[in-house]
Amino acid sequence: xxxxxxxxxxxxxxxxxxxxxxxxxxxxxxxxxxxxxxxxxxxxxxxxxxxxxxxxxxxxxxxxxxxxxxxxxxxxxxxxxxxxxxxxxxxxxxxxxxxxxxxxxxxxxxxxxxxxxxxxxxxxxxxxxxxxxxxxxxxxxxxxxxxxxxxxxxxxxxxxxxxxxxxxxxxxxxxxxxxxxxxxxxxxxxxxxxxxxxxxxxxxxxxxxxxxxxxxxxxxxxxxxxxxxxxxxxxxxxxxxxxxxxxxxxxxxxxxxxxxxxxxxxxxxxxxxxxxxxxxxxxxxxxxxxxxxxxxxxxxxxxxxxxxxxxx
Numbered sequence: 677x678x679x680x681x682x683x684x685x686x687x688x689x690x691x692x693x694x695x696x697x698x699x700x701x702x703x704x705x706x707x708x709x710x711x712x713x714x715x716x717x718x719x720x721x722x723x724x725x726x727x728x729x730x731x732x733x734x735x736x737x738x739x740x741x742x743x744x745x746x747x748x749x750x751x752x753x754x755x756x757x758x759x760x761x762x763x764x765x766x767x768x769x770x771x772x773x774x775x776x777x778x779x780x781x782x783x784x785x786x787x788x789x790x791x792x793x794x795x796x797x798x799x800x801x802x803x804x805x806x807x808x809x810x811x812x813x814x815x816x817x818x819x820x821x822x823x824x825x826x827x828x829x830x831x832x833x834x835x836x837x838x839x840x841x842x843x844x845x846x847x848x849x850x851x852x853x854x855x856x857x858x859x860x861x862x863x864x865x866x867x868x869x870x871x872x873x874x875x876x877x878x879x880x881x882x883x884x885x886x887x888x889x890x891x892x893x894x895x896x897x898x899x900x901x902x903x904x905x906x907x908x909x910x911x912x913x914x915x916x917x918x919x920x921x922x923x924x925x926x927x928x929x930x931x932x933x934x935x936x937x938x939x940x941x942x943x944x945x946x947x948x949x950x951x952x953x954x955x956x957x958x959x960x961x962x963x964x965x966x967x968x969x970x971x972x973x974x975x976x977x978x979x980x981x982x983x984x985x986x987x988x
Contacts, residue, residue, distance in 0.1 A: 698861040699818030700782040702727065702752060702957070703889065708921045709954040719752030719783060722945030723988050727957040729753025729783060730972075731926050733964060738973055739774070740781055743962060746972050746980070749987060753822075754778055755786040755925060755959050758810075761793035766803055768810030775814060784820040786865070786925050786959060787811070788827050791848070796826075796840030799848035804855035815861040822889055824865040824925055825852050830880050831869035842879040849882040863888035866914075867925055870894040874913055884918040891923040895930040895961075895969075896940040903949055915954035922954040928961040928969035937971055938982050945986035 698704050702717045713725075720728045729751045732738040740754040758770040771787055778785055789807055791799055807825070814821050829845050832838040840848070849866075856862050866887045868877050877892075892910045903911075907924070915922035927944065929936045944958050961969045968974070971983040 697818070698784070698815070698820035700784075700820070701861075702784045702820050703822070703863055703921050704820050704861050706921075706956075708919050709916065711950070711953045717752055718750065720747070720749035721752070721988055722958070722986055724946055724949050726945065726949060726955060727752040728945060728987065729755065729786070729957065729959040730962045731755040731959055732962060733970070733973065736964060736973075738962070739777060740783060741777055743972055744781060747984060747987070750781055751783050753786050753957055753959055754781070754783045755788060755824075757788045757790060759790045759792040760799075760803065760807075763794040763798040763800070763803065766806040766810070768807070768813075771810060772813060775817065775819070778814070778819055779817050784822060785814055786822045786824055786923075787814075788824045788925075790832075790838075791826055792837055794839075796838065796844035796848040799851055801851060801855065804852045807852055808855040808859060811856055811859055811862050815859055819861070821859075821862045822865040822923065822925075823852070823856060823862055824867050825849060827865075827867040827925070828869035828893055830871055830876060845880060846882045850886055853882070853886045863921070865889040865891065865923065865925070867891045867893065874909065877910065877913070881914075884920070887918070887920060889921040889923050890914040890918070891925050893924075893926050895928050896936070896943075897930055899936055899939040901940055902943045902947065903952060903955070911952060911954065915952075920954065921956050922952065923956055924958040926959055926961040928967075928971075930967055932967035932969060934979065937969075938979075941971055941983060941986055 722728055730743050732740055740751055744750055756771055760766045811821050853864055864887055868880055871877055911922055929940050963969050
């Protein structure tokens with residue numbers, strides 16, 4: 677007489693677990709530095725097999741659905757930015773307004789949560805709980821989230837966009853990590869900006885036990901740029917050394933010379949990068965700001981054809 681009740685309870689537990697597990701897992705469950713592509717994601721890839729996504733130009737009205745329509749591919753990731761504007765709380769509305777759209781595309785969300793309106797010291801457990809609440813609203817819908825908290829911290833402290841030092845950042849990071857570490861489908865993404873020496877990264881390193889993904893932001897300026905001479909040192913020091921997923925969350929070129937953009941796009945999406953098995957995904961900064969970084973939106977048919985030759 678107890679068997680049907682047991683089966684019912686087991687069914688409920690399984691359904692709750694599945695509801696919290698990414699519908700289209702990308703890095704969740706996957707070995708960080710293995711070339712074995714398990715689980716397999718159906719999304720966009722470069723010709724070299726690296727998963728590909730975009731940072732849409734929200735201020736110009738673009739979104740990931742529009743980019744997918746333009747390319748003819750389903751982006752593997754989509755990156756959106758969100759600011760914590762006050763120490764009194766965080767509601768994540770800049771991310772949540774895209775929830776239904778992201779769910780419909782099957783992409784993983786790279787969530788750049790920026791503590792603009794408070795110091796690192798003001799990232800309290802309450803603020804971290806607010807961040808976790810926003811993350812859960814995505815993961816509860818089966819969306820994998822890469823939490824890119826306080827990205828480019830080593831750069832944004834210089835103009836005062838972020839307030840605090842590296843010690844305070846690490847404490848803030850670990851506070852956020854404690855709030856989200858048990859969320860199925862959420863990975864913590866440590867992402868400094870390009871620096872001149874490895875020591876300038878190391879002072880901001882929270883420790884391998886607090887990080888799931890590592891990556892670094894840089895914009896290529898020469899046609900001789902390739903993965904090895906741009907990312908190689910950082911990759912060796914953090915991805916390979918600590919066996920972490922390596923992701924490039926935003927890249928493009930400065931200046932926005934068309935030939936330079938196509939050269940860098942080819943280097944990232946077509947060149948053989950199999951020597952870097954920790955490298956899993958790249959996201960292009962598809963925005964028009966001080967430079968026109970775009971290779972898809974607002975580009976002519978010839979440029980679009982050149983860009984899409986790098987994908988499969």
